[in-house]
Amino acid sequence: MxxxxxxxxxxxxxxxxxxxxxxxxxxDVEDCGxxxxxxxxxxxxxIMPAAEKVVKDPDSMGIILGGSGxxxxxxxxxxxxxxxxxxxxxxxxxxTLSRSHNDANILSIGARFITPKEAxxxxxxxxxxxxxxxxxxxxxxxxxx
Numbered sequence: 440m441x442x443x444x445x446x447x448x449x450x451x452x453x454x455x456x457x458x459x460x461x462x463x464x465x466x467d468v469e470d471c472g473x474x475x476x477x478x479x480x481x482x483x484x485x486i487m488p489a490a491e492k493v494v495k496d497p498d499s500m501g502i503i504l505g506g507s508g509x510x511x512x513x514x515x516x517x518x519x520x521x522x523x524x525x526x527x528x529x530x531x532x533x534x535t536l537s538r539s540h541n542d543a544n545i546l547s548i549g550a551r552f553i554t555p556k557e558a559x560x561x562x563x564x565x566x567x568x569x570x571x572x573x574x575x576x577x578x579x580x581x582x583x584x
Contacts, residue, residue, distance in 0.1 A: 440466060440467065440498065440499065440500060440566070441466075441467045441468075441469065441496060441498065441499040441500075442461055442466050442467065442468050442469070442499065442500050442501070442502060442566075443468075443469050443471055443489045443492045443493055443496075443499060443500075443501045443502070444457065444458055444461075444468060444469070444470050444471060444489070444501075444502050444503070444504075445470075445471040445472060445473075445485040445486050445488070445489035445501070445502075445503045445504075445511075446472070446473055446482075446485060446486075446503065446504035446505060446511075446550070447473060447480050447481065447482035447485060447486075447504075447505050447506075447511070448473060448476055448477055448478050448479075448480050449504070449505050449506035449550050449551060450503075450504025450505050450506070450511075450548065450550035451473055451476045452476075452550075453504055453548070453550040453553075453555060453558055454470075454473075454502075454504050454550075456555045456558070456559070457502060457504075457555075457558060457559065457562060458470055460559050460562075461562070469492070471485055471488050471489040471492065472484070472485040472488075473485055482505050482510055482511050482514060483514045485503075486503050486505075486511045486514040486515050487514050487515070487517065487518060489501050489503060489515070489545075490503075490514070490515035490516075490517075490518040490521040490523070490545060491518050493521060493544050493545055494518055494519070494520035494521055494544075499544075500544055500545070500546070500566065501515070501521075501523070501544060501545035501546070502545070502546050502548065502562060503515055503523065503545060503546070503547045503548070504547070504548045504549075504550045505547070505548075505549065505550065506549065506550060506551045507525075507527060507549040507551065507552070508525045508526065508527050508547040508548050508549035508550070509525055509547075509549070511523070511547045512524065512525045512545070512547035515545050515547065519583070520544075520583055521544065521545055522541060522542060522543045522544050522545065522579070522582065523543065523544075523545035523546070523547050524537035524541065524543040524545070524546060524547065525547045525548075525549065526546060526547070526548055526549070526553075526561055526565075527548065527549025527551075527552040527553060528549070528552045528553045528557060531561065531564060534546065534561055534564055534565040534568070535564060535565070535568045537565070538565060538568035538569065538570060539568055539569065539570060539571045539575075540571065540575050541575070541578075541579070542570040542575065542579050543565075546561075546562065546565050548561070548562075
């Protein structure tokens with residue numbers, strides 16, 4: 440599975456940690472930036488291209504990061520076909536339900552609220568969860584129209 444990663448300055452270190460972790464697990468990872476730590480960068484510059492790549496590659500997933508993950512998810516969700524969910528260290532059911540019921544294809548992580556170890560565990564959980572389909576397909580189709 441291909442995974443597209445993107446972040447602004449706030450998630451830069453965590454993105455690099457997750458990238459190494461995912462590569463070590465055998466995932467095909469494409470880093471969409473940021474490539475250097477720039478405190479004044481703007482998340483849409485990295486997040487929106489990553490979301491576009493996820494939508495164009497339906498077998499892929501995206502992991503995006505920012506301080507809270509909120510703005511990043513908002514940016515990603517502007518791309519038709521992107522379904523980004525935010526996680527910043529709440530109940531783990533958030534990530535499993537986002538996949539099983541909502542077919543989320545992008546996970547937006549609030550880097551200021553989670554440790555690297557916790558983020559790695561959540562990413563693994565999210566990637567392992569499948570979409571249930573069934574009654575949820577109609578809802579996804581309505582979103583993507």
